[in-house]
Amino acid sequence: MSAEWPWQYSFPPFFTLQPNVDTRQKQLAAWCSLVLSYCRLSKQCSMTVMEAQDSPLFHNRKLQRKLPMESIQVVLEELRKKGNLEWLDKNKSSFLVMWRRPEEWGKLIYQWVVKNGLTNSVFTLYELVNGDDTENEEFHGLDESILLRALQALQQEHKTEIITLDDGRGVKFF
Amino acid sequence: MSPPSRVGQGRCRPRAMHPPARTSAKIVVHLHPTSSNKDLGPFQSSIYSYIKLSFKEHGQIEFYRRLSEEITQRRWENMPVSQSLQINKGAQAGRIRAVGIVGIERKLEEKRKETDKNISEAFEDLSKLMEKAKEMVELSKSIANKIKEKQGDITEDETIRFKSYLLSMGIANPVTRETYGSGTHYHMQLAKQLAGILQAPLEERGGIMSLTEVYCLVNRARGLELLSPEDLVNACKMLVSLKLPIRLCVFDSGVMVIELQSHNEEEMVASALETVSEKGSLTAEEFAKLVGMSVLLAKERLLLAEKMGHLCRDDSVEGLRFYPNLFMTQSE
Numbered sequence: 001m002s003a004e005w006p007w008q009y010s011f012p013p014f015f016t017l018q019p020n021v022d023t024r025q026k027q028l029a030a031w032c033s034l035v036l037s038y039c040r041l042s043k044q045c046s047m048t049v050m051e052a053q054d055s056p057l058f059h060n061r062k063l064q065r066k067l068p069m070e071s072i073q074v075v076l077e078e079l080r081k082k083g084n085l086e087w088l089d090k091n092k093s094s095f096l097v098m099w100r101r102p103e104e105w106g107k108l109i110y111q112w113v114v115k116n117g118l119t120n121s122v123f124t125l126y127e128l129v130n131g132d133d134t135e136n137e138e139f140h141g142l143d144e145s146i147l148l149r150a151l152q153a154l155q156q157e158h159k160t161e162i163i164t165l166d167d168g169r170g171v172k173f174f
Numbered sequence: 175m176s177p178p179s180r181v182g183q184g185r186c187r188p189r190a191m192h193p194p195a196r197t198s199a200k201i202v203v204h205l206h207p208t209s210s211n212k213d214l215g216p217f218q219s220s221i222y223s224y225i226k227l228s229f230k231e232h233g234q235i236e237f238y239r240r241l242s243e244e245i246t247q248r249r250w251e252n253m254p255v256s257q258s259l260q261i262n263k264g265a266q267a268g269r270i271r272a273v274g275i276v277g278i279e280r281k282l283e284e285k286r287k288e289t290d291k292n293i294s295e296a297f298e299d300l301s302k303l304m305e306k307a308k309e310m311v312e313l314s315k316s317i318a319n320k321i322k323e324k325q326g327d328i329t330e331d332e333t334i335r336f337k338s339y340l341l342s343m344g345i346a347n348p349v350t351r352e353t354y355g356s357g358t359h360y361h362m363q364l365a366k367q368l369a370g371i372l373q374a375p376l377e378e379r380g381g382i383m384s385l386t387e388v389y390c391l392v393n394r395a396r397g398l399e400l401l402s403p404e405d406l407v408n409a410c411k412m413l414v415s416l417k418l419p420i421r422l423c424v425f426d427s428g429v430m431v432i433e434l435q436s437h438n439e440e441e442m443v444a445s446a447l448e449t450v451s452e453k454g455s456l457t458a459e460e461f462a463k464l465v466g467m468s469v470l471l472a473k474e475r476l477l478l479a480e481k482m483g484h485l486c487r488d489d490s491v492e493g494l495r496f497y498p499n500l501f502m503t504q505s506e
Contacts, residue, residue, distance in 0.1 A: 007500075007504065008501075011497070011500060012455075012488035012490070012495070012497070013486040013487055013488040013497050013500075013501075015488070015490070016487055016488050016489040016490070018486050018487065018501070019480070019487070020480055020481060020483055020486070020499075022483055022502070023483060023486050023499055023501050023502065026501040026502060027501055030501070064490075065488075065490060
């Protein structure tokens with residue numbers, strides 16, 4: 001991670017789940033924010049729990065502290081409740097981190113569509129995130145699985161329809 | 175068998191030094207002629223057909239009663255194999271078999287049975303004692319109740335006297351239970367005594383001591399007539415209701431302490447926070463050493479500070495350390 005770690009990362013108590021309820025709230029908030037930044041900056045969206053345990057995210061080797069497995073589970077559950085995490089399998093062994101929630105992505109994409117007068121047009125998924133037109137947009141280069149969830153969220157709002165094209169999937173904006 | 179009798183001087187005096195004016199009581203046991211299959215006893219033969227038991231001081235009445243009981247019951251005839259017979263038979267028939275491992279094993283078995291019998295006999299006495307004690311307590315309770323009901327019939331003087339007897343035996347008087355909770359007179363007095371003894375030691379130790387420290391201190395001072403932990407706790411429970419200058423407190427963890435009334439643990443937490451902040455972080459042992467407290471009480475204080483949100487913990491293989499709670503104080 002090129003950006004700086006937050007101050008909590010060098011604070012040993014950060015790696016012990018705090019028994020005091022108010023303290024724990026602050027601690028978990030800090031962990032959630034750290035996980036999201038880490039995923040955003042390292043461009044790593046999906047991980048297995050085992051990978052996560054050994055990654056610098058939960059294991060600060062310099063400090064000689066690591067967040068124990070049960071506490072990692074608590075943090076992941078917090079993220080899931082906030083809508084930033086999705087389990088990819090029933091056994092909860094791997095997960096997808098969406099540092100921006102799918103609804104938020106959907107909103108951004110739709111704003112761009114409207115701004116450029118592109119309603120009632122069809123795009124392939126590839127075009128949308130990798131095309132020249134969207135180069136300056138935040139959602140440029142977005143992971144496909146997250147893109148799909150974003151578009152599904154928009155579909156719920158009847159703003160898009162996901163369609164199947166000859167060479168893959170596409171989307172129509174209304 | 176003839177009842178105990180005072181036998182005159184003459185042939186029955188067992189000792190030459192016996193004072194002439196008074197002789198000891200005797201029980202004479204007349205014996206049946208021996209049966210043919212009887213084993214050998216301590217004597218091969220005797221000219222007398224009776225034995226005399228002499229009681230120098232007393233005990234003859236009780237002994238006579240028990241002996242008559244046994245002779246009437248003839249319990250020895252009901253026992254499958256009496257101890258002595260077994261040993262005798264073993265000696266005769268076993269002269270052949272008492273050698274080798276089998277013989278050793280048999281002897282061990284006989285010894286084990288003997289020990290067993292002795293133990294159960296000893297415990298018979300204990301259980302009889304316990305039964306009696308139970309009866310006594312029941313009796314006292316019933317009398318206490320009768321007093322309670324018949325308040326008018328028994329004179330006040332008697333009532334007071336009886337109540338004090340009950341209290342001194344450690345049985346709470348049902349009438350005063352409302353005033354003093356479930357404490358007895360004894361515990362009340364003890365509580366007052368404790369308040370006196372503990373004032374100075376508490377002041378020396380920063381106003382707080384664990385109950386175990388109190389227990390050791392008080393019993394060491396008493397020397398004899400040591401207090402049981404139960405009595406100590408019961409006395410301490412009465413400290414507040416008796417408005418004494420010390421009190422009993424219990425922490426969340428269950429640790430019990432005695433504090434001076436003037437002691438305020440929450441204020442101590444503020445100073446604990448300062449100490450921890452100065453040093454960056456502290457374990458309970460380090461904190462105890464710095465402040466001059468027992469590790470147990472030091473830990474309780476740090477835990478209280480954590481509960482109040484002033485400290486947070488770092489729990490790792492290196493141990494449990496407390497830090498100032500930067501989660502709350504540090505801005506994002």
